[in-house]
Amino acid sequence: MIHLYTYGWNNKLNQLKQDSAHKALFHGRVTIVHRTCYEVISENGMLQCELTGNMMFGKSDFELPCVGDWVIFQLFDENKGVIVDMLPRERILYRKKSGTIADKQAIASYVDKAFIVQSLDDNFNVRRAERFMVQILEEKIKPILVLNKADLGFEKQKIEEHIKHIAHQMPVFFTSIHQPQTIHQLRESISEGETVVFVGSSGVGKSSLVNTLCENSVLLTSDISLSTGKGRHTSTRREMVLMDDSGVLIDTPGIREFGLAIDDPDSLTEMLEISDYEESCRFKDCEHINEPGCAVLEAVNSGILDHKVYESYLKLRREAWHFCTSEHEKRKRDKSFSKLIEGVKKYKTNF
Template sequence: MNSDDFGHVHESKHADSASQDPASLAALGWQPFFAEQISVDVLSETPPARVVAVHRSGLQILGVGLDETLPPCADVTVGDWLLLDRTQPRSSRILSRKTLIKRRAPGTDRQVQLIAANIDTVFIVTSCNQDFNLARLERYVALAFEAGITPVMVLTKADLVTDRPIWIDAARSVSDRVPVVALDARGDDPQAKLSPWCQPGQTVAFLGSSGVGKSTLTNALAGNEAIATQAIREDDAKGRHTTTRRELHLIPGGCLVLDTPGMRELQLADAASGIAETFEDIETLSTHCRFGNCQHEREPGCAIRAAIEQGQLEPARLQRWRKLLAEDRFNSASLAERRTKDRAFGKMVKRVIKEGKSRREC
C-alpha cells in the first residue's frame, strides 16, 4: 500500500453478524475484473479483503475468514479490494479499481478526496421538498458518469406531495439517460423499486445531502433499523447529519450498500467527460454551431442560442453547464499544479537524502 502506517494488523470487534461470516468473496462484490489481476498462487498467499468501513482510527476489512482492522491510509478508501500480506501488512497490494468516486477536497489545500471505490450503481437521493436542487443533481450525475458508475435518481418523500409528476419531470430534465424512481423511503417501496440494481454481489451507494433519507433507505433494504436516522428540520426542510462515516453494509441475501455522510460541498475536478455526458443535449447542439469555437453568446449561427429562442433549452441549464465547466477547469488546473509541486518536492527530498548518504560515505 506504499504506506508505513500499515505496520500492524489489529483484530476487529465488528459486531455486524451479517458481515462476520460472508458466504463468499462474491457476496462482498468480488468480480472477474479483480480476479483477472492476480494469479492463483497470489490468491492463496495474500487473501483478498474488502475495505468495508473507513474510521478515523483505521480501516475495517472483510474477506473469507477475515474480519480485521488496519491502521488508516490516505491512499485507501471504502470499497477498495486489497491483497492482505499478513507478515508485512504495509506491503498489501491495492487492486486496480473498477470505479472511483472522488472530489476536490473542501478547503484550500487543493487535494483530491477519495469517496468510494468499486461501486456499481449510485443512487442520487433528493427529497420532494426544498432540498430539491437541479444544480446539485447535475453535479452528482456528472460525478457518477465520470466514475463510470450507473446513476439512478431517487426521489424520497414522494408520498407527502400531491404533484409527484412535476417532481419526476424536473428530475428527468437532468439527463434522459438516468432513471428516476419516486418512493416512500419508510415503506416497502425501496426493496421493490430498487431491486433491479440491488442484486447479490452488487455494490450500491446512496449519495445526497443530509436528511434526504439515505440511511432510511439503507435500513429499508436491510429490513432493520440498524442505522440511526433523524427527522428534517421543519423550518427549512434541511436535514441533520446522522451518518458520520463511509461504511458498506452487507444486506443478507442481497447487495452491499454504501451509506455516506451528506456532502455540503461537492467540487468537481477532472470531470470533463462526466459533465459532457450529463449535458449531452447541449454538447450535441454545440456541434451544429456555425463556428467550431462558438462561445454561444452573440455569434451568428449558434445552435444553442437558437434552441433557447425556440424554447427547446432553458437558459438556466446553459448557465449551469457553463458554471460546471469553469469550475472543473479551475479545479483540474489547481490539482495539476499541486501534483507538479508534490513531484518536485519528492525529487528534492530524494536528492537531499542521496547527498546526505554521499557525505557520510566520504
Template sequence: MNLQHLGWQPFFQQQLTLDDYEQAIVARVSAHHRSGYQLLTESEEVSLPMHDSLPAMTVGDWVLLDHQLQFQRCLERSSLFSRKAAGSKLAEQKIAANIDTVFIVMSLNDDFNLSRVERYLALTNEAQVEAVIVLTKADLCPDAQSLKQQVQSLDPMLLIETVNALDYDSVKALTPWCKTGKTVAFLGSSGVGKSTLVNTLLQEQTQQTGAIREDDSKGRHTTTGRTIHTMPSGGVLLDTPGMRELQLANVSQGLSETFAEIEELATQCRFSDCSHQNEPGCAIQKALQADQLDERRLNNYLKLQREQARNSASLAQLRSQDKQLGKMIRSVQNENRSRKNK
C-alpha cells in the same frame, strides 16, 4: 460469508497471480478512519493502522494481505468516486471505489434541485457507473409526478424510482440493483432520507435518522462516515454522509455525457471557440431563443465547466508541486547516504 457477498467479481479475480492464491488473503475496505482502515475478509474483520507506506485507499477498495494480516497491495479499481476536498483546502478526496450502481437520492420537498442532480450525474458518468435517481418524501409533496417529469426531462433514458423510504414494499423497487456480487452506493445532500433508505433496505436500524426541520424542510445530517453493509438481497451497500459541498474536478468526460445535447449544439456554432454568449452564429443561443434549450440547464453547464476546469488545474498544480518536493527529498536522502558511506 464468501467474497461474492462482499462484492467480489471476475474483474478483481483476473488480477490475482498463482502466488496470490496461495499466499494472500483478500479483503475489502469497509470503513476509513483517521487512525486507519477497517477491512472485511471471508472470515473476520481486520484493522489496518494508518502508515506512511500505505497507498491512499477508500471504502470499497480491494486489498491483499499476507497471513500475518499485513498489507501487500491494493487491486486495480473498477470505478472511483472523488471530489475536490470541501472548503478552501486544495486536495482530492476519494469518496468510494468499486461501485456498480449509484443511487442519487433527492427528496421531493424543498430540497428538490435539478442542478444538484446534474452535479451528481457528472460525477457518476465520469466514473462510468450506472445511475438511478431515487426520489424520496413523496408523501410531503402534492405535485410529486410533475417533479419526477422535470427530472426525466434531463435525460429520457435516466432511471428514476419514487419511493417511501419507510415502506419496505416501496423500497423493494431498488432490489434489482442489489443482487449478490453487486455494490451500490447512496449519494445525496444531507437529510434527503438516505439513512432511512439504508435501514429499510438492510431491514434493521443500522443508521441513526433524524426528523426534518420545520423551518426549511431540510433534514438533519445524521451519517458521519462511509461504511459498507451486506444486504439481505445479497448485495453490498455503501452509505456515505450527506454532502453539503460537492466540488467537481477532473470530470470533463462526465460533464460531456451529462450535458450531451448542449455539447452537440456547441459543435454547430460558427466559431470553434464560441463562448455561447453574444457571438454571431451561436447554435446554443439560437436554441435558447427557440425554447429548445432550458436556460437553467445551460447556466449550470457553464458553471460546472468553469468549476471543474479551475479545480482540475489547481489539483494538477498541487500534484506537480508534490512531485518536485518528492524529488528534492529523495535527492537530500541520497546525498546524506553518500556522505555516510564516505
C-alpha cells in the same frame, strides 16, 4: 466462512492479488474507515486493521484506503490485522476536497451504481442532482436518481419537467419507505455482487432507505426535527452493509458541498443534453458564450434550451476547467519536485 463474491470479489481481483508481492496473505474489503483503523470484511469475518508505517506515512490522504477498497493484510490476532497493500482502484467516486484547489477526496471505490438521493420537499434541487450526476458519470459509474419521501404531497409533472434533461442519462425512481412497492422496484435494480453508494444531503432519508432495502435496522436513523421540519443528519461515516441475496450498499454522511473533480470539461455538453445543439455551431471551438452563429445560444434565446440548464452548464464548466487546470499544474510541480529529489540523491551518492 464468508463468501467474498457476495461483496464483489471476482476473477479479475483475484488475478490482481496473484500479481501482488503479498499474494500469500489474506485479503478483504474495507467496510468502515475510522480515524486510525479500518474495519475489513474477510473470509474469516470482520477484522479491525491498522496500516503499516510505510502505507500511513508514504501515501497521500487520497491514496489511503477508503470504503470499498480491497486490501491485503497480515493477520496477527484472531480478529486483528495490519494492512500491507491495496489492490489497484477502479470506479472511484470522489469529489474535490474542501478548502483545496486540486486535491481529491475518495468517497468509495469499486462502485457499480450511485443512488443520488433527494427528498420531495424543500431539499429537491435539480442543480445539485446535475452536479452529482456529472461526477458519477466521469468515473464510469451508473447514476440513478432516487426521489425519496414520495408519500409527501408533490407535483409529479412539475418535478419531471425539471429533470427531463438529465432523465435521459439515468433512471429515476420515486420512493417512500411507507410505500413498499416503490422500495421493491428499487431493490430490483440491484444485482448480487453489485456495489451501490448512496449520496445526497442530510435528512433526505438515505439511511432509512438502506434499512428498508435490507429489511433490517442496520443503520441509525433520526426523526424529523421539530424546529426546522427537516430530517436530522444521521450518518457520521461511510459504512458498507450487505443485502440478503443481493448487492452491497454504502451509506454516506450528508454532503453540503460537492466540488467537481473532473478532467474533461468538454464532456459536460453531452451529460447535460447540450451536445446536439453544439454540433450546429458555426465554429468547432465555440465556447457558447457570445460567439456569432452559436446554436446553443440560439436554443437558449428561443426557449428550446432551458436558461437555467445553460447557466448551470457554464458554472460547472468553469469549475471543472479550474480543477483540471490546477490538477495539471499540480502534477507538473510534483514531477519537477521528484526530479529535484532524484538529483539530490545522485549528488549525495557521488560525494
